[in-house]
Amino acid sequence: MTNEPPTKRIHTETDHQTSQLASYKGSPLELKCINTIRALAADMVQKANSGHPGAPMGCAPMAHLLWSAVSSGGVGRDHSAADPKWWNRDRFVLSNGHACALQYIMLHLSGYEDCSIDQLKAFRQLGSTTPGHPENFCTKGVEVCTGPLGQGISNAVGMAIAAKHLGATYNTTDFPNVISNKTYVICGDGCLQEGISGEACSLAGHLGLGNLIVLYDDNKITIDGGTDLAFTEDVKMRYEAYGWQVLTVDDVANGLDDLRAAIEEGKKTTDKPTLIKVRTAIGYGSPNKEGKASCHGAPLGASEIEAVKSRLYGLDPLKSFCIDEDVAAYYAQQAAEGDKARVAWEANFAKYMEAYPEKATELQRRFNQELVEGAFDDLPTFVYGKDKPDSTRKFSEACLNAVASKAPELMGGSADLTESNCCQIKGATDFQKASPEGRMIRFGVREHAMAAISNGMFAYGGMRPFCATFLQFAGYALGAMRCSALSKFGVIYIMTHDSIGLGEDGPTHQPVEMLESLRAMPNMNVVRAADLNEMAAAYQIALKSVNTPTVICCTRAPVSALEHSSRDKAMKGGYIILPEEGDGAPDLVLVATGSEVWRCVDAAKALQSEHSIRTRVVSMPCQEAFLEQDESYRRSVLPGNIPTLSVEASSEHGWHRWSHAQVGMTTFGMSGPLEELFVKFGFDAENVANKGKELVEFYKQLDGAVPDLNARPSFVNIKGSAH
Amino acid sequence: MTNEPPTKRIHTETDHQTSQLASYKGSPLELKCINTIRALAADMVQKANSGHPGAPMGCAPMAHLLWSAVSSGGVGRDHSAADPKWWNRDRFVLSNGHACALQYIMLHLSGYEDCSIDQLKAFRQLGSTTPGHPENFCTKGVEVCTGPLGQGISNAVGMAIAAKHLGATYNTTDFPNVISNKTYVICGDGCLQEGISGEACSLAGHLGLGNLIVLYDDNKITIDGGTDLAFTEDVKMRYEAYGWQVLTVDDVANGLDDLRAAIEEGKKTTDKPTLIKVRTAIGYGSPNKEGKASCHGAPLGASEIEAVKSRLYGLDPLKSFCIDEDVAAYYAQQAAEGDKARVAWEANFAKYMEAYPEKATELQRRFNQELVEGAFDDLPTFVYGKDKPDSTRKFSEACLNAVASKAPELMGGSADLTESNCCQIKGATDFQKASPEGRMIRFGVREHAMAAISNGMFAYGGMRPFCATFLQFAGYALGAMRCSALSKFGVIYIMTHDSIGLGEDGPTHQPVEMLESLRAMPNMNVVRAADLNEMAAAYQIALKSVNTPTVICCTRAPVSALEHSSRDKAMKGGYIILPEEGDGAPDLVLVATGSEVWRCVDAAKALQSEHSIRTRVVSMPCQEAFLEQDESYRRSVLPGNIPTLSVEASSEHGWHRWSHAQVGMTTFGMSGPLEELFVKFGFDAENVANKGKELVEFYKQLDGAVPDLNARPSFVNIKGSAH
DSSP, X not given: OOSSOOOOOOSOOOHHHHHHHHHOBSOHHHHHHHHHHHHHHHHHHHHHTOSOOHHHHHHHHHHHHHTSOGGGTOSSOOOXXXXXXXXXXXXXXXXXXXXXXXXXXXHHHTTOGGGOHHHHHXXXXXXXXXXXXXXXXXXXXXXXXXXXXXXXXXXXXXXXXHHHHHHHHHOOSSOTTSSOOOEEEEEEHHHHHSHHHHHHHHHHHHHTOTTEEEEEEEOSEETTEEGGGTOOSOHHHHHHHTTOEEEEEOOSTTBSHHHHHHHHHXXXXXXXXXXXXXXXXXXXXXXXXXXXXXXXXXXXXXXXXXXXXXXXXXXXXXXSSOOOHHHHHHHHHHHHHHHHHHHHHHHHHHHHHHHOHHHHHHHHHHHTTOOOTTTTTTOOOOOXXXXXXXXXXXXXXXXXXXXXXXXTTEEEEESSOHHHHTOOOTTOOBOBTTBTTOOEEEOOSOHHHHHHHHHHHHHHSSOEEEEEEEGGGHHHHHHHHHHHXXXXXXXXXEEESOSGGGOTTOTTTOOSSHHHHHHTSTTOEEEEOSSHHHHHHHHHHHHHOTTSOEEEEOOSSBOOOOSSOOHHHXXXXXXXXXXXXXXXXXXXXXXXXXXXXXXXXXXXHHHHHHHOOOEEEEEOSOHHHHHTSOHHHHHHXXXXXXXXXXXXXXXXXXXXXXXXXXXXXXXXXOSSOHHHHHHHTTOSHHHHHHXXXXXXXXXXXXXXXXXXXXXXXXXXXXXXXXX | XXXXXXXXXXXXXXXXXXXXXXXXXXXXXXXXXXXXXXXXXXXXXXXXXXXXXXXXXXXXXXHHHHTSOGGGTOSSOOOOSXXXXXXXXXXXXXXXGGGHHHHHHHHHHTTOGGGOHHHHHTTTOTTOSSOSSOOTTTSTTOOSOOOSTTHHHHHHHHHHHHHHHHHHHXXXXXXXXXXXXXXXEEEOHHHHHSHHHHHHHHHHHHHTOTTEEEEEEEOSEETXXXXXXXXXXXXXXXXXXXXXXXXXXXXXXXXXXXXXXXXXXXXXXXXXXXXXXXXXXXXXXXXXXXXXGGGTSSOOOHHHHHHHHHHSTTOOTTOSSOOOHHHHHHHHHHHHHHHHHHHHHHHHHHHHHHHOHHHHHHHHHHHTTOOOTTTTTTOOOOOTTXXXXXXXXXXXXXXXXXXXXXXXXXXXXXXXXXXXHTOOOTTOOBOBTTBTTOOEEEOOSOHHHHHHHHHHHHHHSSOEEEEEEEGGGHHHHHHHHHHHHHHTOOOEEEEESOSGGGOTTOTTTOOSSHHHHHHTSTTOEEEEOSSHHHHHHHHHHHHHOTTSOEEEEXXXXXXOOOSSOOHHHHTTSOEEEEOOSSSSXXXXXXXXXXXXXXXXXXXXHHHHHHHOOOEEEEEOSOHHHHHTSOHHHHHXXXXXXXXXXXXXXXEOTTGGGTOSEEEEESSOOOSSOHHHHHHHTTOSHHHHHHHHHHHHHHHHHTTTOOOOTTOSOOOTTTTOOOO
């Protein structure tokens, strides 16, 4: 299983080693396996000269058990290095992602190509497939990005939801195991202190996710010192309050019987998730650092590592990156058993395909992240002069339903704002403990977990999760939304009440900086549609962006009808929605998004009729899509050397790229009726027209010297994209 | 107490009213008081034609008790309309801020000028002092902005910490009550579902905050429907797991004895916080909507309100905004008692001032938010050629300690990264249950609560809280950081590891969009210092910005020494740190922040010596401060019509305002050593020099037509600032 021939042991056992073996209640090989993991973790961090040796050394016994194949009688996971994306693999999430040396070691021992011995030696180096925290897009066998604490365990809740839903939907009485995997997590106290995990685990308890087993590395140590500095709550009691089964294992360093029994119990309990509180010692085996914060986030040092190896049975104190033949053979055997399980599953799936071709094909399409044929055929079109204007959240509802009827992979819901967010799929039932086939999720008032759970559902496969709240409360979920973008998970965020236009609820609920926060984030689509046609484009962009999350921003209040809106043009991110009158370059360009577009159209018409200022209006629903167009198209829409005024009821920060002057927010909003707020803050057509006129006059005074916003070299991706 | 003469009752009691009174275990006046609150809430929402009547109607009995003065034998709060900022008032936080009609009514009944009957009638209207959610800066008597769920209860934890710390610091054996107030909270299930409240309450239990009493409005209803949709955990058990005393009150609609006893019990229990789970009915009294989600967030309707009034004892179904004389008199009496308590406290404080003039004066200074004289005198200066370069986080530590020794109001800590964030005040002890006089807080891995607790501490008064984590994890805390900015709370955020330069931990930990997220936020200082001198400016800006939070961004790795850095110049937000050689306008301007400044200096020197490109380097530690300078200064630093290249190891989004081209991030980072990353992403001096040269050549090809970035009208604050 290793890329180098196993090292032959030639050293003599130390007294310490003998005594460790003597007190160990289990086979010598088991102990040696676990010790080998510990030593490898210490070696990797030492070679990288940075990283976290303590947690892997303490958690090695858990990893050992979780990597024992079910099919060989172990209690652990079935998975396959030959097909890391095998649908029914048992998922594993290392929620304490800083312990990732452990994960890479286990992947190495199981034969995953991204974790060769050379890659273990390249731990945390630029370009390696063994980065400082687990990255799903970088390392095959890693399911999600973890490291930001609390994300992993919350992702795992999403994976368990996905598995339960898909099992309920696609399994049959004669094929009960098409989707039947379990999800395992190792997490530390950091993950449990984070609010996001409380949100996710409360929901997991409510939903009775019996396919989720969490091993809590209770090592009593945080970065600052003992957990008694800040974390003295009764975790067992809290998780029982959530409706979990909580089991306690007092020791894993001297034998695995208790942990094995606990995992068995967790697997047997199918009506609630299980938390196993495992008492461990951080940096186990380190004579001077075990049980101390000092082994959390720094290399142990060469001499300490030698001391570790001299104390742990089966290790050679003088060798690094050493995996003895018997150890390698053991894990190779476990991996082979896991792969056998996959092969057996595939044979079974072939029969399923014969018996239930429709279900099987749909499942294949879903796991391949392919859109159904004609996915966008039912998207509605707004007919000017005939259809009634409405809020863009109602338009979002129409589009969501138009695509959802064909795409069962769209599953999601709201953080307790279903009606306000207009995100109910008509006729769809709730995903609940008693109805796992339902596709609407009641997330509760838990925005951060909602986003992380959606990430987990996407990571599971076969899913296009959507989730919803007020745009302002994206600020509660940003930690997880960023993980969507980083992990390349095409989660769809429906964010309504997208400006001060939400009105009376006031500045606590009115987003100002949020659009810019999201636009500044790499690999994130932000779409703010001006009407139904642009909303159809938003859904098309979102669904096509399998590896990019999309935020669909919607108004609370109705927008006026637009004569020249276009789904196809909106797909380009920006387009001329009202051309200037007559020939030649316009005198003024207004560029706007969402609910400000129709006001700009009104302003432009007034400028033309009252002042003969030939004004163009550009609707720019998606900057990211616009930036992907070629330069000539972009210039044809936004010439750059024509006075350009941007209008968005949101922070003006970031708009200097596109405009010479901005009508935007520089303060927080206020509580009051929408139209009064729009006048107060200058987003009414009259003020826009006045400012447009001022802008034209300003440059006239400068003898027409309009700085050309397009006369800039593009230094984007100077050295190429990172990934 | 009302601005209008009390309305005389002329109607006849209905059967419903008689029966309500008959079953009520308490005085008729008490019931009438509570019913009056209910009716006023329904009236306010009806008149506003938007808002939340259900929670105030259900919570009215709690409010009634909390507004009964301690000094008159009640169990409630002592506070004073005559001096809403009286230091030792019992604090009240309405964590379910959408129920704010309730708070405004109680303030009205207590004689607070901002809540006159006219203001109750102007509820949720533009410019009123009764906005749609409570805003501390808008309404006297409101302590914090609530509405974003979970913030209020977390703020209250901060208030309780502040009270406990100040009490331990300033009370004496003979003056035990200089600071001795309690903090009361009403919250709903939404607040308890949010992760932030779990974080804050776990810490509150750990700290044994016996001065905190939370009334949980357990009405079993969320916006989407029954709480059984998503929230079935055992809240009592969870809070007991946190170490709280949890009491249960099954009914408050038919009498207050149980709740009164529970509050008494909560006040007696001084070693742990108390949660009182109060079973209520949302929209109590509404014949068709009581107990239903439909009365959560919409007016009841005129006929339903009439029906409510005809059912509730003491009300006239045909009158709106009606407060009978006896009701007004009762609350006026309570308010007077509260004010008496203040007067007595003031007399006591006068004696305290005589006995302990030093303590008393310091406390006054603190509550006045005045800096100690010479507050900045000890800030260090970096001497080029003599002092050793270091990371800016170490510089931050030096500056923090330089100001902290003189400013005891600086109290705070880290989310379990004390050493990494370099935020330990030397010699300071921890604030713990047994050591409330300590000023270092161990927040645990709880970023969101940390920020909200800091807000609460600031709101309490006498405090300049600071808190720390990695800059990337500001994304976890953004909901509360925004509340700092909105609420005008000068919290100091120390955010280290501020770019891809954190290195091996990789993209999950490397901020990219975070600086721009924060810069797009109104009323938020973002300072990224390039060396010790600029860091001293950062602390000076932060401390002087009493009503603006400041984020101090710090590097993990050392920065090279800068010859011309200046604390005074850095205070202006941007300045020339390396002038171009010779006379006349420069050929090129490089503008950078933090760890990129010295690289730009190196690049500029190379451009001069190798290509005779006369290059100016501008250091721009704080855009907000720079924008406050007059135009001539800004132009003297950044001419705008000279090719300008910005260099920041963060998203280039937002930099188009300042530069023609950007060296910035457009993707997430990677795991690897810092210097390799800086080369990979183009932030090394060599690449910066190359791009600078390219930029100069680009405009040469355009015959020197450099678009003038300053040739734009300023439309900032088009219609004036909101507040």
